[in-house]
Amino acid sequence: MLAYVIRRVFQSLLVLLVVGLVAFSMFRFVGDPIDNMLGQERTQADIDRLRTTLGLDQPFVVQYAKFLGNAAQGNFGVSYRQGRPVATIIKERAPATLELALVSGTLALVVGIGLGVFTAIRQGGIASNVIMTTSLIGVSLPTFLIGILLIYIFSVSLGWLPSFGRGDTVQIGGWSTGFLTASGLKALILPSITLGLYQMTLIMRLVRSEMLEVLRQDYIRFARARGLRERSVNFRHALKNTMVPVITVVGLQLGAIIAFAIITETVFQWPGVGLLFINAIQFVDIPVMAAYLMLISVMFVGINLIVDLLYFAIDPRLRIDGRHA
Amino acid sequence: MAEPVLSVRDLVVEIPTRHGLLKPVDGVSYDIAPGEILGVVGESGAGKSMTGNAVIGLLDRPARIGAGEIYLNGTRIDNLSLHALRKYRGKQIGMVFQDPLTSLNPLLPIGDQLTETIQEHLGVSNAEAHKRAVAALDEVGIPAAKERIGSYPHEFSGGMRQRVVIALALCAEPSLVIADEPTTALDVSVQAQIIALLKRLCRERGMAVMLVTHDMGVIAETADRVAVMYAGKLAELGPVRDVIGSPRHPYTDGLMGSTPLASKGKDRLHQIPGNMPRLGQLPTGCAFHPRCPYTQPACKEDPGPRLKTCDGRAACWFPLDAPQAAKGVI
Numbered sequence: 001m002l003a004y005v006i007r008r009v010f011q012s013l014l015v016l017l018v019v020g021l022v023a024f025s026m027f028r029f030v031g032d033p034i035d036n037m038l039g040q041e042r043t044q045a046d047i048d049r050l051r052t053t054l055g056l057d058q059p060f061v062v063q064y065a066k067f068l069g070n071a072a073q074g075n076f077g078v079s080y081r082q083g084r085p086v087a088t089i090i091k092e093r094a095p096a097t098l099e100l101a102l103v104s105g106t107l108a109l110v111v112g113i114g115l116g117v118f119t120a121i122r123q124g125g126i127a128s129n130v131i132m133t134t135s136l137i138g139v140s141l142p143t144f145l146i147g148i149l150l151i152y153i154f155s156v157s158l159g160w161l162p163s164f165g166r167g168d169t170v171q172i173g174g175w176s177t178g179f180l181t182a183s184g185l186k187a188l189i190l191p192s193i194t195l196g197l198y199q200m201t202l203i204m205r206l207v208r209s210e211m212l213e214v215l216r217q218d219y220i221r222f223a224r225a226r227g228l229r230e231r232s233v234n235f236r237h238a239l240k241n242t243m244v245p246v247i248t249v250v251g252l253q254l255g256a257i258i259a260f261a262i263i264t265e266t267v268f269q270w271p272g273v274g275l276l277f278i279n280a281i282q283f284v285d286i287p288v289m290a291a292y293l294m295l296i297s298v299m300f301v302g303i304n305l306i307v308d309l310l311y312f313a314i315d316p317r318l319r320i321d322g323r324h325a
Numbered sequence: 326m327a328e329p330v331l332s333v334r335d336l337v338v339e340i341p342t343r344h345g346l347l348k349p350v351d352g353v354s355y356d357i358a359p360g361e362i363l364g365v366v367g368e369s370g371a372g373k374s375m376t377g378n379a380v381i382g383l384l385d386r387p388a389r390i391g392a393g394e395i396y397l398n399g400t401r402i403d404n405l406s407l408h409a410l411r412k413y414r415g416k417q418i419g420m421v422f423q424d425p426l427t428s429l430n431p432l433l434p435i436g437d438q439l440t441e442t443i444q445e446h447l448g449v450s451n452a453e454a455h456k457r458a459v460a461a462l463d464e465v466g467i468p469a470a471k472e473r474i475g476s477y478p479h480e481f482s483g484g485m486r487q488r489v490v491i492a493l494a495l496c497a498e499p500s501l502v503i504a505d506e507p508t509t510a511l512d513v514s515v516q517a518q519i520i521a522l523l524k525r526l527c528r529e530r531g532m533a534v535m536l537v538t539h540d541m542g543v544i545a546e547t548a549d550r551v552a553v554m555y556a557g558k559l560a561e562l563g564p565v566r567d568v569i570g571s572p573r574h575p576y577t578d579g580l581m582g583s584t585p586l587a588s589k590g591k592d593r594l595h596q597i598p599g600n601m602p603r604l605g606q607l608p609t610g611c612a613f614h615p616r617c618p619y620t621q622p623a624c625k626e627d628p629g630p631r632l633k634t635c636d637g638r639a640a641c642w643f644p645l646d647a648p649q650a651a652k653g654v655i
Binding site for chain 1: 381383411412413414415416418419420422424427428429430431432433434441442445446477479490493494497
C-alpha cells in the first residue's frame with residue numbers, strides 16, 4: 001500500500017515536470033511578449049532592457065530550471081499585462097472559481113447520483129423515462145448555449161437572477177466569499193447550473209447504467225433471497241458496488257469542472273481564474289497562461305491520485321493486490 | 326405423514342412474449358415434508374430453477390406465476406405482496422445459488438452480510454447477532470470462524486465461499502431451503518463435502534430441502550424423493566430408489582442410461598436422440614413423444630399425460646415396467 005502510494009506520487013511528479021516543460025515552452029515559442037508590452041514608440045535599448053529584466057535573454061535550460069524552481073515556490077513571475085506577480089493575481093481570482101466549482105460540483109454529484117439511482121431502480125417508469133429524455137439536453141447542448149438560455153429566461157425575461165458577476169462578496173482573511181451575502185448566493189445559481197449541468201447528466205447516466213448492471217448480479221438476487229429490505233439491497237449492496245467504476249469518471253469530471261469553468265466564466269463575466277486565462281490569451285500574457293496550465297495540471301494529477309486511493313478505501317480486493325504488487 | 330413444509334399445486338410460470346405465452350413451468354405439483362430432500366432434475370431449460378425461483382418470489386420479469394398455489398407450512402405465499410413475501414425470504418425460505426463466487430457481495434465482509442441478515446429477521450442486538458454469525462460459520466465448517474468473520478469473500482476458496490453462502494441462507498433458521506445447483510460450480514471433491522454438509526444440516530434441523538440439479542449422481546446420493554422435469558412438466562415423481570432403480574417414464578429411463586453412475590457396466594453411455602423442444606414449439610400431446618423410443622399414436626393426442634391422469638408417478642400413458650404394459654408389448 002505504502003509502496004503503491006509512493007510510486008503514484010512519483011509518477012505524478014513526473015507528469016508535472018512534463019507539463020512544466022510545455023508551459024515553459026510557451027515562453028519561447030508563442031510570439032514575443034515584448035511586442036505587446038512596449039508601445040509603438042520603443043527603442044532597441046528599451047527592448048533589450050526589458051528582455052534582460054524579464055530574463056528572456058538567458059539560455060533555454062537555465063530559463064527552464066529557473067522557471068521550475070520558481071514555480072515550485074509558487075512564483076510564476078510577473079504578469080506582462082498587469083505588471084503584478086501572477087501568484088497574487090491568481091490568489092485574488094481563485095476563490096471565485098473555487099466557490100463556483102464547489103457549488104456546481106456538489107450539485108452535479110448529489111443530483112447526478114440521486115437521479116441515477118432513481119432511474120435505475122424505477123427502470124421503465126414514466127418519471128425515469130422523462131428524466132432520461134431530458135438528460136439528453138444536458139449531454140448534447142453546449143455549455144455556452146445553456147448559459148445564454150438561462151440568462152435569457154431567468155435574467156432577461158423573468159428578472160429573478162443577475163446575469164453577470166459575483167454580487168457582493170465578503171473578505172475573510174485573503175478569501176473573498178460570495179456565500180455570505182444574498183446577492184452573492186443569487187449570483188451563484190445560474191453559473192453553477194450552467195457549469196454543472198453537463199457533469200450532472202453524465203454522472204446520472206453513468207450511475208444509472210452501472211447500477212442496472214450491478215442490480216443484475218447474483219449477490220443482489222442473493223441479498224433479496226435473504227429477505228433484506230429493498231432500501232438495504234439498493235443502497236448498502238448495489239450503490240457501493242456501483243461507485244467503484246463511477247469514482248474514476250466523477251473524479252476526472254470534478255477536475256473538468258474547474259478547468260472548463262473558462263466558458264461559464266466568460267458567459268457570466270465571473271471574475272475567476274478562467275476569465276483571467278481568457279484575457280491572458282488575448283494579450284499573450286504568458287506567465288499567467290503558464291501558471292494557469294500548471295495549476296490545472298496539479299489539480300488533475302492530485303484528483304487522479306485521490307481517486308486511486310479511494311479505490312483502496314472502497315474495494316477490499318485491491319488492498320490485497322496492492323500488498324503483493 | 327406430517328404436514329408438508331412446502332406444497333406446490335398446479336404451478337404455472339408464464340412469460341408473455343410477442344409470439345404468445347410461453348410456459349417454462351406448466352402444471353407442477355409436489356410436496357416436501359420436514360427433513361425431506363426433494364431432488365429436482367432435468368436438462369437446462371426444463372423449468373427446474375424457475376420452479377425454485379417462483380417459490381421464493383424471485384422470478385425475473387417478465388416471467389410471472391400464471392396459475393397454481395404455493396403453500397409454506399400451510400400458508401399460501403404465491404399471492405403475497407412483495408413486502409409481505411420479504412418476511413418469508415431468508416426467515417422461512419433460505420436459498421443457495423449456483424455460483425458461490427458471485428453470490429456474495431465482494432465489498433462487504435462476510436460477517437457484515439451475516440449480521441445484517443440475522444438482525445433483519447431475528448431483531449437481536451449487535452453483539453448477539455455477531456455471536457450467532459460466528460456460530461453459523463462454525464456450523465458450516467469454516468475453520469477459525471471467529472477470526473475469519475471479518476474477511477472479505479475474495480479471501481475464501483470456492484468451496485469455503487459456498488459454505489458461507491449456506492451459512493447465510495440458513496442463519497435465520499428457515500424451514501425450507503431451495504438449493505439451486507449448489508455444487509455445479511465446484512470441484513468434484515468439494516461437491517461431496519457441500520452435499521454432505523447440506524444433508525447433515527437438513528437432518529439436524531429437520532429442514533425441507535429442494536435440491537435443484539442436473540446431476541443424477543448428486544440426487545442419488547442426497548435426495549429422498551426425486552422429481553424429474555421435462556419441458557416445464559413433471560415427468561416422474563417418486564422415491565429416489567424407485568425412480569433410479571426402475572424408472573417408469575421413458576425420459577427418466579433415458580436420463581439414467583446417460584448417467585455414468587446409474588449405468589455402470591455398460592461400455593457406452595446411452596444418448597437420448599434429439600433435443601428438448603423449445604418452449605414456443607412444444608409438440609402436441611406428450612412433449613417427449615418425438616424423442617421417445619416407445620411412442621404410440623395416443624401420445625400425440627392432446628391433452629398430454631399428467632401425473633394425475635396417469636399412475637401418479639410417471640406422466641406417461643405407457644409407463645415402463647408397469648405390470649399391464651411390459652416392454653415387449655410396446
